[in-house]
Amino acid sequence: MERVVMKGCEAIAEAAIRAGCRFFAGYPITPQNEVPEYFSRKMPKVGGVYLQGESETASAAMLYGAGCTGIRAMTSSSSCGISLMSEAIAWMAGANLPVVICNVMRGGPGIGSIQPSQQDYFQATKASGNGGFRMLVLAPSTLQEAVDMVYSAFDLAMKYKNPVLVLADGFTGAMMEPVVLPPAKSEEFLAAERKENEAWACTGRKGAAQRHHLGCGVVPGMATRMPLEEKNKLDFAKYESWKTTEVDYEDYQTEDAELIITAYGVAGRISRSAVDLLRADGYKVGLIRPRKIHPFPEIAFEKLDYSKLRGILSCEMSIPPQYYYDVDAVVRRRTPIATCLRSGGEIISRNAIIEEAKKLYGAK
Amino acid sequence: MEEKIYKRPAGLQDNINGYCPGCFHPGIGKLIMSVMEEFDLLERSVMVDGIGCVASNMSYIGIDELNTPHGRPCAVASAIKRCSPETIVVTYQGDGDLASIGLAETMMAANRGDNISVFFVNNANYGMTGGQMAPTTLMGMKTSTTPYGRNAQEHGYPMHMCEVLNTLTAPSYLARVTLIDVPHIKKAREAVKQAIQHQLDGKGFSMVEFVSNCPTNWGLTPQESIQFIKDKMLPEFPLGEFRNR
Ligand SMILES: Cc1ncc(C[n+]2csc(CCOP(=O)(O)OP(=O)(O)O)c2C)c(N)n1
Ligand code: SF4
Numbered sequence: 039m040e041r042v043v044m045k046g047c048e049a050i051a052e053a054a055i056r057a058g059c060r061f062f063a064g065y066p067i068t069p070q071n072e073v074p075e076y077f078s079r080k081m082p083k084v085g086g087v088y089l090q091g092e093s094e095t096a097s098a099a100m101l102y103g104a105g106c107t108g109i110r111a112m113t114s115s116s117s118c119g120i121s122l123m124s125e126a127i128a129w130m131a132g133a134n135l136p137v138v139i140c141n142v143m144r145g146g147p148g149i150g151s152i153q154p155s156q157q158d159y160f161q162a163t164k165a166s167g168n169g170g171f172r173m174l175v176l177a178p179s180t181l182q183e184a185v186d187m188v189y190s191a192f193d194l195a196m197k198y199k200n201p202v203l204v205l206a207d208g209f210t211g212a213m214m215e216p217v218v219l220p221p222a223k224s225e226e227f228l229a230a231e232r233k234e235n236e237a238w239a240c241t242g243r244k245g246a247a248q249r250h251h252l253g254c255g256v257v258p259g260m261a262t263r264m265p266l267e268e269k270n271k272l273d274f275a276k277y278e279s280w281k282t283t284e285v286d287y288e289d290y291q292t293e294d295a296e297l298i299i300t301a302y303g304v305a306g307r308i309s310r311s312a313v314d315l316l317r318a319d320g321y322k323v324g325l326i327r328p329r330k331i332h333p334f335p336e337i338a339f340e341k342l343d344y345s346k347l348r349g350i351l352s353c354e355m356s357i358p359p360q361y362y363y364d365v366d367a368v369v370r371r372r373t374p375i376a377t378c379l380r381s382g383g384e385i386i387s388r389n390a391i392i393e394e395a396k397k398l399y400g401a402k
Numbered sequence: 403m404e405e406k407i408y409k410r411p412a413g414l415q416d417n418i419n420g421y422c423p424g425c426f427h428p429g430i431g432k433l434i435m436s437v438m439e440e441f442d443l444l445e446r447s448v449m450v451d452g453i454g455c456v457a458s459n460m461s462y463i464g465i466d467e468l469n470t471p472h473g474r475p476c477a478v479a480s481a482i483k484r485c486s487p488e489t490i491v492v493t494y495q496g497d498g499d500l501a502s503i504g505l506a507e508t509m510m511a512a513n514r515g516d517n518i519s520v521f522f523v524n525n526a527n528y529g530m531t532g533g534q535m536a537p538t539t540l541m542g543m544k545t546s547t548t549p550y551g552r553n554a555q556e557h558g559y560p561m562h563m564c565e566v567l568n569t570l571t572a573p574s575y576l577a578r579v580t581l582i583d584v585p586h587i588k589k590a591r592e593a594v595k596q597a598i599q600h601q602l603d604g605k606g607f608s609m610v611e612f613v614s615n616c617p618t619n620w621g622l623t624p625q626e627s628i629q630f631i632k633d634k635m636l637p638e639f640p641l642g643e644f645r646n647r
Pocket of ligand 2: 616
């Protein structure tokens with residue numbers, strides 16, 4: 039295990055290469071330019087492919103093509119760039135392709151701002167394209183988590199034959215932090231996996247009994263399409279299975295907590311340090327921080343003892359709030375929910391969270 | 403002793419095609435597959451289909467095949483070729499797909515010189531969606547969205563994709579052919595062979611444009627549609643090899 043100090047975007051790219059990513063296509067957009075730049079330097083050295091697409095639309099289409107060859111493949115972009123990718127993201131979900139997408143979020147809507155935000159929560163968790171598909175959505179709050187999540191995203195994509203989204207933000211992408219880099223997957227492992235993927239990849243029949251056909255409504259490995267409703271049902275069953283296998287959240291000091299602060303990503307990191315300060319001040323406060331925001335960790339809220347709770351403070355860098363609505367849906371008015379919000383590229387402040395928490399907490 | 407001189411190419415599935423009577427689409431697919439068979443490439447090729455009548459191919463083509471978002475075949479194919487250089491990668495696209503919604507993808511794959519072969523079916527309209535105006539629609543031509551005929555003021559002029567791509571440095575083979583009679587079909591097959599040979603030789607981007615028909619949306623019989631190609635399409639879209647190196 040190597041411990042190094044790296045910039046967020048570069049660490050994300052390095053983690054992907056160590057995870058065996060051998061194809062990257064992307065289009066410049068702040069605050070993630072260092073991701074494609076890093077890939078363009080490193081891919082020739084590991085025998086991988088780097089392609090600068092003519093747009094995000096094309097870059098995501100390139101990812102679709104690469105995914106169809108059974109290689110580990112990725113793209114990254116930011117917010118309005120992800121909107122352009124939504125066409126191919128829907129296709130990759132429909133075609134069950136194992137690809138990784140990274141969104142280093144900036145302010146919105148539209149061109150918004152180049153500063154960090156969390157304004158793509160709905161897009162990421164509900165509808166990154168048409169047709170009601172779902173992705174696993176990993177939301178790192180530190181650089182170490184970003185590295186670990188990108189690394190695992192490729193395994194998850196291969197395991198479930200589904201696009202996996204890493205939802206980072208401009209803060210995590212731009213900061214420098216010490217990280218422990220995971221070991222690089224061996225060439226033998228990657229070659230064996232690719233060989234295995236020939237069971238469904240579209241690279242020529244190579245003597246197979248039947249040809250391969252990939253596209254929306256086709257299960258990889260099949261020669262042709264199945265009725266779309268049947269395919270929708272198969273995909274739905276996969277998404278449902280994630281509720282038991284893929285729920286992932288941090289439960290911090292919730293045991294005796296009378297107030298829960300909840301947040302994901304960078305807001306989750308800031309909230310965690312607010313919890314420490316509030317605890318030092320004698321407030322019984324805990325944190326629920328989803329590491330995956332899809333599937334949403336309903337269980338974390340279900341298991342709370344609402345008779346003891348004074349309320350929940352939901353924090354995020356989005357106005358109007360988005361994450362809040364998922365919290366609200368599971369809490370179902372069993373306790374008051376307040377929000378602490380920033381937006382448009384403004385970083386949420388620890389002091390503001392502490393102040394809101396104290397208001398909701400009332401007398402100690 | 404009888405001798406077999408004609409058969410269904412091995413690269414076609416044993417299905418009856420559902421293209422409209424007299425449409426050139428199935429003939430073009432058959433040409434491509436017969437060349438693949440001749441070059442012994444059926445086991446190592448993939449066809450990337452655009453969206454449109456072109457995508458009906460999925461029921462007929464026997465080689466590996468991908469459906470792609472409308473207009474993106476050249477981007478998809480470029481990535482496949484770079485990830486799997488030993489695979490022969492061809493696209494099959496209509497004029498709406500290649501020259502309108504996918505113009506950037508087409509131009510940039512050509513400009514990068516990606517080592518793929520593009521088969522472009524120019525039938526002067528959007529066949530699948532009911533015959534709307536395409537970038538290749540002729541001046542004065544009535545379509546379902548140019549009910550009074552295409553006019554320059556509102557719609558501009560037909561786009562000539564071979565000529566447009568011929569302004570770029572990277573492409574290695576560009577040709578325009580048609581299928582109106584046997585001599586032309588033979589020339590078309592020769593162009594398909596050239597395109598695939600360029601890819602086999604690693605020369606980069608190749609494209610064959612087929613001046614095609616759409617009897618259904620043109621409101622003509624198959625026979626009349628061939629006459630229309632001779633009288634109207636070919637003067638606008640001259641046949642020939644634009645680049646071969
Ligand atoms: C993003 C998107 N926009 C529009 C359509 C609708 N559509 C389906 S086929 C087609 C026309 C294709 O025409 P062309 O490329 O000329 O091919 P042809 O049908 O003539 O072979 C269109 C516009 C679509 N499928 N996807
Ligand atoms: S609509 Fe036109 S292009 Fe499509 S199959 Fe019919 S004749 Fe051919």
